[in-house]
Amino acid sequence: MNAETWLAAADLPHFRRALLRWYRKHGRDLPWRESSSAYHVWVSEVMLQQTTVATVERRFHEFLSRFPDIDSLACASEADVLHAWQGLGYYRRARFLHQAAKRILEEHDGVMPSDPKTIRALPGLGRYTANAIASFAFGARVPILEANTLRVWSRICAMRGDPTKPPVSNDLWHVAEEALPRKEPGDFNQALMDLGATICTPREASCDRCPVSTHCRAHEEGLVERFPELPEKRAQENVDHVSVVIWHHRKVLISKRPETGPWANLWEFPRVERTDAENWTDAAWRAIRTYCAGQATLGAERKAIRHGIMHYRVHLKCFDVLLNEGTRLPDESTRWVEPEALTKLPFSSPQRRLVASVQESPSFQGTLLDESRKR
Structure with a gap:
């Protein structure tokens, strides 16, 4: 009709x-x-x-x-x-x-x-x-x-x-x-x-x-x-992301998203998408080296978060990192902040869950003290 x-x-x-x-x-x-x-x-x-x-x-x-x-x-x-x-x-x-x-x-x-x-x-x-x-x-x-x-x-x-x-x-x-x-x-x-x-x-x-x-x-x-005769929804794809909470002198490193794309202009902890060729720690080290230079220690997993965005189901694993010697790479989109200041900045919903974890335990967590965790 x-x-x-x-x-x-x-x-x-x-x-x-x-x-x-x-x-x-x-x-x-x-x-x-x-x-x-x-x-x-x-x-x-x-x-x-x-x-x-x-x-x-x-x-x-x-x-x-x-x-x-x-x-x-x-x-x-x-x-x-x-x-x-x-x-x-x-x-x-x-x-x-x-x-x-x-x-x-x-x-x-x-x-x-x-x-x-x-x-x-x-x-x-x-x-x-x-x-x-x-x-x-x-x-x-x-x-x-x-x-x-x-x-x-x-x-x-x-x-x-x-x-x-x-x-x-x-x-x-x-x-x-x-x-x-x-x-x-x-x-x-x-x-x-x-x-x-x-x-x-x-x-x-x-x-x-x-x-x-x-x-x-x-x-x-x-x-x-x-009715209504709606088209079938596109199936969601599974992707793995890694975020690193990098600690240095009691502050953590955060990065501002670009002006376009998902979560534009929001803040987040350094994050990368894990490739098929990487395990979780490999991806974590890549995130560290993308944002920092110097010797770092990769700690234990702080939090695992599952969430959806657009056509993706995201499994986000979050690791603590201690930057022993070094600094962040020069980039206007990153800054060091004290944990208590995080709530004053806009974060996406999944990253806010990580912010809450950092504020509950505001220090480097769960170091596994073997040399493979230091680079």
Whole structure:
């Protein structure tokens, strides 16, 4: 079925009334809905990209207490913004948030524009986020299409094909726009999102509790589980990484990531990817020699961490190293810091677990005193 076929047969007034009536009774009580502030809406929508609602609920007010408005966010350093974003992942979002705040301050006198096209011109804001801000903060009659509403509309229209790509995605944007009521479009959009989050969920649709099941073609055909027809996810690859905690005069060496790529501009302990030709200690020595010159002692394994990033499952082993004689190689991206200062800098989530270990045991750990461990 396509969007036009469903729209031609749908009783839209009844559909809208039923959905909004359900929302007023069962809509989620979320902290960012306490205010219609465009800034609050914007921050929450960016946080909710690739991060669970439960996590954002815990972190939303914490972020706002540090950056209560666009001006404070724009005037902060990128390092401060990244530090406040720790634990939310996908740090590119925080950098775009910061860049967009600067643009709003420079070009819009620190006030979020209300026009969706103008909002969309800001760094990191796509069609969905721009429309969400315009709809929820300014009452604009514009559609939204994200994971929850995409699934809801795919099932309602029994839309065959990949809904994340044209032409199917274009059809879904069209039906989402045509279905909007003239009044309360923001509540209507929120209702669709809540319906997808609580009733029309990915694994199991509770059609018996759905306020618009009589309008749903997938439910009518008994094919709810079939939709949306998403492409198969790419299988994750296993990779091994090694980090070294290099100690010298009661300080540890840390390195700043490049401005592009994963974990851009975040700090980490020197890290390398282990090759098939290396064992774990070989990789650790390569990490040491990449960052330091002089005699060093490789200690015992401090911590093993497993985590995922993009299409990779990472097994990270962390070793302590004592730099007996020598120094770090000249590199502006590295510095020596005292363990207690580590929490003031932004680290990725897996590296923060290593930071916690260093702060719990702030000294060189577990030396195996055989000559093979000294080079």
